[in-house]
Amino acid sequence: MNRVRCLVLNAALGPLDYKVPEGMVVEPGAVVECPLGPRTVIGIVWEAERLPGTEVPVEKLRNLRGLLPVPPLSAPLRRLIEWTADYYVASLASVARMALSSGGALKGPATMTEYRLTGGLPERMTPQRQAAIDALEGEQANIRELAGIAGVSEGVLRGLVNQGVLEPVEVDCDRPYDPAHPDFAEVELSTQQREASGIFSEAVRAAKFAPFLLDGVTGSGKTETYFEPVAQALRMGRQVLVLLPEIALTENFLHRFEERFGAPPVLWHSSLKSTERRRAYRAVSEGSAQVVVGARSALFLPFRQLGLIVVDEAHETSFKQEEGVRYNARDVAVMRGHFEQVPVVLASATPALESLQMAQSGVYKKVDLPSRFGGAQLPAIDTIDLTEEKPPQGMWLAQRLVDGIEERLGRGEQSLLFLNRRGYAPLTLCRNCGFRYQCPNCSAWLVEHRFTNRLACHHCGHEAPAPKACTECGEPDCLVACGPGVERIADEVAERLPQARVFVATSDTLNSPGRAAEFIAAVEAREVDVIVGTQLVTKGFHFPELTLVGVVDADLGLEGGDLRAGERTYQQVAQVAGRAGRGSKPGEVLIQTRHPEAPVIAALAAGDRDAFYSAETEMRREAGAPPFGRWAAIIISSEDDAEAREAANRIGAFRPEVAECLILGPAPAPMALLRGRYRYRFLINARRSVQLQDVIRRWLGALDHPPGVRVAVDIDPYSFV
Template sequence: MKMTRSARSSSRARSARIRCPQCTGSNVPPNTPKRMPHHSRGLKDPKQQSSEQGWLFEVAPPPWEGDAAEEPLAEVVFPSGPEGEWTYLVPARLAGQVEPGRRVLAPMGRGDRLLIGYCVRVEYAVPRGKLKSIRQVLDEVPLVPPKLLALTRWLADRYLCPWAQVLETVVPSAVRQRAGTRLTTLLSVPPDVSARLNDLKLPAAQTRVLRLLAQCPQPLTPRQLAFEAGCTQAPISQLRRKGLIRTEHRRLSRFEPQEVPSPPDAPHALNQYQQAALDLIRQAIQQRRHEVILLHGITGSGKTEVYMHAAAECIRQGRTVLVLVPEIALSTQIIQRFLRRYIGRIAVWHSMLNLTERLYEWERIASGQVDIVIGARSAVFAPLMNLGLVIVDEEQEAAYKQDSFPRYHGRQAAIERARAARCPVVLGSATPSVGSFYNVRRGRATLLTLPARAGHSELPDIRLIDMRRVFKKKNTSTFSPQLLIALKENLERGEQSMVFLNHRGYSQYVQCYRCGESLVCPECSISFKYHKAEDTLKCHICDLRQPMPEACPHCGSKGLMHKGLGTEKVFGQLQRYFKDARIERMDRDTTTRRGEYRRIIKDMEDGAIDILVGTQMIAKGLDFPGVTLVGVVSADSIINLPDFRASERTYQLLTQVAGRAGRGDRPGRVIVQTFTPEHPAIHAACTHDYQKYYDFELEMRKAGRFPPYTRIVNCIISHEDQQQARDLAHLLERLFVAEIEAMNSDRYKGIMGPSEAPFYKLHGKYRWFTGIRGVSLNEILAVVDNAWKKLTPAEQRCVAIDVFPANML
């Protein structure tokens, strides 16, 4: 980690002891009485040397050792100051208040500018030189518990980011700002006053107030006390002046939570496969053993019920549970099931909470009022104590990877937190990531399988439609005849259908038929998407919006064509085909209003929707027993992206969306339209042959030296100037080459790039990639870290380090 000179850094402050010149270099001041090195003459350590060669220590100690006294020293990191850990004296007036996890106010630099920092360590040591003192402690209790503090240190080292920035991410702004609270005066009666109430000679009003307050189990505000006693503030003020009432000031929340329904749902009976999986998870919980468990269950196999039974066992052991879901908006049903099962003892943590709600939930968790925390990626930092089980649902999802600083992966953070808590972590999925499956083969994880659906339902039949043959018959419709016939049959039987397309909007791009130019976002190097309902062009990256032009801005032609499909266009076409059907659309455009997503889900559960059209929002985590048909308009939407995970994600997405069909008593069927039916990912998804697909994908990754056989660190260079972005990318390449040569290691390390990013321009900045991959993570992290430190501060601001990138776009 980069160190900056201002306050005296901890690395220098800890150099108080004399170091052996033969072990650590000559750090001993001149004219120092020499002592025999502890490694000489076969002696193991100074204590053994003291007992066998006592005469060696008869020399008088140096003056700086003989007279020095140990003092409490605190190491502090600053989010808005220089990087590194900085050592400060703890003044006597703050003794006992300064502890790891609390924020402090400390001077920095020659002008003693006061900065807010996090105390990360307190120890007694001999100060080296003149140290500055901490001025103030800002928190009543530590905001970051010790084990969570250790997790933040691990994240900082693993993802090459400053420790203080990780702490800022862990502690929500609502907690730091005490959002939704007010400073309140609270009154209570001291115990010694309560013991002599009968002996006090007081006026009647003061006696009534004092006796009433002494009987209250909780402190009261002056206003509450006056109301209960039926008096003014005068007798209360008199008692406070006499010292008979104790006054304290606290910050209290103004948030009033809504009441939850009751009674709780009863647990469901498990089948033999669920019970076998639960028994192994329960054994790890009872033995308090850290173990990574991959729960691979086909769609509809009842993984959620296994989660809830395991959580119940953990709670019976007196421990807490952490459940991670990829996105709150896509996990409504699983969250509602947990809420109905564990009423009152569960907290939901996600980005849609307002500041007051966040503070309320954080304090509930930190105070031990919660047994289960369920939430998205950031819930991994919830201040749960006595953690006994961690569950990561849909572990393969890219949503667990943060795409902004610090770029941590929620799944990896969850595994590390479980390791520190010595508890099992369950990674659940119907389509595990290739990396997780590889870890099972290497013995790093235990595989549990649920090969059958819960209840009596079966996996749906999947039919593959080669659209090349459809087009040869001069049928240029969005839908194949087979899909239209199946939709019609479902409507006649009164059954529900889902139609999936992973693109929103009306068309994917607008092109001029005369000059061939497409309408492109000026801030990003991608085409505008056309949204017909608003007659607007939108950039799905930076959200720039422009009205649809009447003519081509390049040549003036009015022949603008709409190319490509989006859910809005599919929705409109289905309305024309089936005029009497109840059709809804669910994508990011239709669920912007609060509560709209839940309304659509409820309508589907109630059978008020016949056909639901949507993007991946309808593909995962939803259980609609009435859905018997799923139509995939295009299985090729992401398979050709320039990313080595494109094939894996295609397989996962198709398997997940196909799993929405036939989850009730009636059999399901799936119709998949594609122009590449021979692709291994599409073929494997349609035949439910995950084992064959994973074997194929691992062979491809091994041949190409891609993860999981190597580790990748990608450096994303962004700059407003094209040439400067290019120059910086090539500079990084040269620094990488120099660091690899200096390392003198024979382990494989390869440089990727420099090259233009597939999305060359985003948010007005040009992007280049310069990455490195290798078999040793520590070695490539050292290469990147050393190279980054050689950049100027201005250059560093243009480089984003992405360890284990979720995509290469």
């Protein structure tokens, strides 16, 4: 083969052909260095028949510059890249980039210099040096990463190196991971768990594609159940991928995994240092990483010998990526299982309606765990009607809920209060002039965070110090917090129950695996009486002494008219309710609501999941909504409002006329300004028989846009803002 077709990692370019220099041997999937003008870019050798391009005479082709020292991307991974790009109307290059997600790993074996504290002190101590020494206890990384951890400049750390306070350590970038042992620990399983794990283990032995929906109530031991097929894959020398929706859940999972297999799994998520990502990537590609536990991006890692995929908490909306390639990791995981010919287990206590429909139609095999493990009982659930049991003036917790917490304090038990709203208050305004603090980059109010004394935007990350006086009228001490966030609920608990030890658990306080580990340890050591948390605490945690769950505002998720609002509220409340009574002590759940008659709330109170899903299914069927119809969104954005509006109108003028396909818009997006960009949307509703992606490709492919305009396509959207 003296010529190859390459997919270069530039979405603006199509496939390019190159000549293979004498002595170089390449095969499909090989990662190569390609000349492009004066530059060198990364490319992937692809099958020419699968990647149409312009035929150029071989004598006009430029030589490849090099073959990178990583194993070629496998054929199943290349097929997954093609499928993802086609289904989500994305460029092949942007999807392929996710499979080459560690630039350092592509350079081959290497050592590097990291630094750690020696225990010594500098000749002259400054506040920055003291802060760095305090923050870097037990840390080892390169200077740039240590500076990020310590929150100081790299110059401060280089000064500490010169003073002998930090010492260099030569590290093998690709040192092997400790092996996991499939039979390390004896595991006691219930009859239900044994039957389920037997089904999954047999599928691993068969080494064929088999999608399963593991539908188990909270506390039924789903993790222990799928650990058995993990062990079977390890015995066969195959690799395993476990996807988790939140980084904060990994620490709890790691502990349980290490107890079962004698070594931690390989981690993959955005908080890893670049050296850790490089090491993990190379171990995966070479086949030595046995079990990888990661966020959705782990789905595109180049596994050498995959044997099983598990998607835990498979209903979670955080598996849907909202930027770049807008894929749903739950669905792409099933497709990777199909291309790799391996079983896929989707585990959830509250499966997505789409997954239940796939099971009902026979595409997925449904496996049930209807009982809690070890004889634990599901908690008793009751509602508090806030129109009748009103909290005291200026408070947010009804007296019956406060009494319940006080009762648990007296018994030495723990309580959890759930409110899916970070910060102290969602809106801050001036009582003198009525000015509301809004993000300068987004159509969103700034949220007050009293722990850090700042106002923050939860969409773009913009922050500003909380002002002492109104920035509009200058009136001092006139700012009013409107509505509750978790910090405000925590303050109320401290005020009404001063003896309670309160912990606020959100993505602000549990923003790393280390902090999550500290939180788990504190709760297990009974150093916490009341947890106040967001959706982060609704899943994955097992606290035997937690016997009361209070849902502060069950109606919050029903606002906004989202297609999946009812389903999402049911999942969140059912999941957080499942944290209660997981040990030998009975649990209780109190749901505060102003609409106890709403179908979602009534179903939760009655414990009648089937009735809720049945009603939700019929509503979706009538609306032609997923899983019975198809939705897609087209989002047009620009830093200039007029430019975005004009581009949207031009796209609208060329809308296609397609039977059984309704195109709504363009209209300003509900979040009309996001991260400094003005946004307009089209929403498309089509029958399943319509080739929706082809319709969108033909429609948008014929149009050009100004350089400042971005046009994004969202197939099966989860966010409607």
